[in-house]
Amino acid sequence: MRKKQLWYSLIGILVVAFGGLFLTLASGDKPSLGLDLQGGISITQKPVGAFNTSSLDLAVERIRERVDSLGVAEPEILRQGDAIVVNLPGVKNQAQAEQLVKVTGQVYLRPVLVDDQFGGIPCVTSDPNKKPTPTTTTTTTAGGSTTTAAGAAAATTTVAAPTTTAAGGPSRRTSTDNTTTTVATSPASTTVPADASTTTVAGETTTTVAGGTTPTLPDVAPTDTGYVSARGGSLCKVGPAGGTGEVFKDDATARILPNTGWGVTVSLRGGDSGEGVWNTMAAECYGGTATCPTRQLAIELDGEVISAPTVQQPNFSGGSVQISGAFSESEARNLARVLNSGSLPVKLETQAVQTVSPTLGKDSLRAAWIAGLVGVGLVLIFMVLYYKLLGVIVGVGLLVSGALIWTIISFLSKTQGLALSLAGIAGLIVSVGVTVDSYVVFFERLKDEVRAGRSMRNSAQRGFAGAWHTIVVADMVSLIGAAVLWYLTVGSVRGFAFFLGLSTLCDLFVAYFFTRPAVLLLSRTEWMSRRKVMGIEVSPVAAS
């Protein structure tokens, strides 16, 4: 019975590994190679018109985020003069690649229609655990005429405003919301500007803004209603954009606000296109009308809601806006940066789409392959010389691992855009050492057991049990490393994490499903038990 299971496992893994390899080879898939080895596509974008350096930096970062979210292809993003150059390895679809690297830096202000899709998660929660409940805070501005309530129920707002009945604001939302717009109005805030009161429909006021630039990337066009993702993974249903980030001056700063902690202050541009547009939206949201039932105004950058503060004031004639809430310092700084970039968005134009040659060239790749194969060959010779017959098992085991890894990498190259760089290849070559170590640990244990006078069959079982424990503990450390680096890093570090994780998992898998049955079955044979194994005679006392 036990023996049968061992055979199943052995035959199973051989079928899986070599069947997979056969299918991969038959379908002509092979691992795609990284920028350094195979080259790729390079897209050069240049800003047109006025821009400031910080928004260009932000654009680079946005591109990096987008490109890195793709997978482990190890793209390269650099600035060449003012131009942003994105080099993508292993890209099959050029149009898709172009689409991917296009960011606008355009910030849209759009009313939030429904913000608690999927189980009451508010629009913006960078970390739901960190701030479970928002606290109600009040800030008094210099003028003393306006105070604002952050977070909780609308009834607590004590702004000098006509009515504070939250018509469309469901209590469930407001109780979990954690960002608010507080207003710093001058004492003259009682005089409501005419332009703000006359315009009623957000869509009308924004047509001019949205019409100017047609952004390609936001998944929901600024004139449509749809779902936009927010930081932290939730979705917000937002309405048509009521304005762009251009209503603000580029003076947004993150600072510690009295009583509420980190927040952002920014001033409005004067006139209809600045204050006017903003106040229209503010009035609408404050009133909780059908176009803005949640009273939240989302600040969206390239299809992602950065913040969605609740409007606490219908009118911002003082010219400055304060966004407070339970921000951390870095969140506040990020928001300020986004607002600054949005106040003068970079308009990037694709200048050139070129194919890039590999920096290393074919000879490096060939040399790496030849040297790698020779190296592995030397390891095998060493194993066979040292462990005799058991060394042959190492050889077959490495073939099984190699077949598995080749199949997986080919598959992911095709589906996930994985690309193997020279560093990746070298990493795989080093992983041979760790893989071989599993065998060495096992065989040395086996030798100990045989030396202690146990029978071959018994030794193999006890040896594996001990070695397996060691291998699992040691490999777990590698797996923890791979997982942490994979989730938290980008670029080539992430690529490294991937290959580390892959080779470690393969190591565990092969050790259990191949090496164990192979050695255990071999140890049961009559022929083996009478042999002088690894230079140690099996004790005649025990070998019965």
Next chain:
Amino acid sequence: MPQIHQRRGLGGRLYHGETAIDFYGRRWWGIAVSSALLVVTFASLLFQGLNLGIDFEGGVAWEVSADNVSVNQARSILDDHGINGIDAKVQQRTSASGSVLLIQVGDQSVAKRQEVQEALATEAKVPTESVSVTSVSSTWGRSITEKAIRALIIFLILVALFIAWRLEWRMALSAIVAMMHDVLISIGVYSVLRFEVTPATVVAFLTILGFSLYDTIVVFDKVKDNAERFSGARMPYADVVNVSMNQVLMRSINTTIAAVLPVLSLLILGAGVLGATTLREFSLALLVGLITGSYSSIFIASPLLAMLKEREPRYRMYRGSHATGAELERLVLGGSPAARRDAARLRSDTGADEVVLAATPTTPQSLLTHPPRPRKKKRRTS
């Protein structure tokens, strides 16, 4: 029949795991060697730092029509102007409108930029203005470094917790110290030899980090095994460590050979014979890292562990009385440490330097028994 009575040569003893090297007693050698290497590393990092490549630092890029200039010609032009052509990043970019060479190197003076620009223009047979000179930023953004460092710190905390849970916290501490030692020395090699640090180098350092931890844990697993095995017997922790080191010595040597052979092949065959020079620095870093990774498990991590353990009340009284020579050999071969107790007591009583140990004959029967399990009830008090 039992081979243990025969005396073998060193090779044979190694093969059969019968060595009796007093690693613990020689711990200061390892620590001295490592300290020296670390001092060199720190001095080098302090005085000349790391030679960060264009991927980290940014630099200058020339763009020239590729019609008359090949990649190799571009590199040799750089060499002519005193810029290391091998480290330059030369890409050929092709689009419908023709193809250009993009030559990137670290930052250069204005005069040098112009010199190279002119030389490239002459080579390409185009006017000087059509060779563009721009500054390029690093491709390795600051955010990548920040994220990587944050991830590494989280990883180290998790690994320390994991080792503390599966093995023990002293092992976690020792393993991490040994790992840092390995990574620092590998970085030191880069600094001393002025190798250019590229993203691939970072991957090499991470590989070394992973291998070092892996190797140390395999060794510590054996130590833990033996500590349990000998827990009934009263013996210094140094003995446990020494016995374990000798027992895993062959495994460590084999694994190091298996890991080093492919890298050595990359270095000698790939970089040397086949001339892929980019492989040279990379594989040299890996080679150093792998060797120090194995070395530190035995010469840094384990002695450190023993020294930490000896502070425990349980082992404190045996400090400085670890077994050597024949006695250690007997322990390695699986003998019980029974005679040690009396010896240790005798020594502490009389202060005699030489203690004649009662030689317990090793018979196959005594070896056949299963390793003694710790039995709390039977533990005798001294």
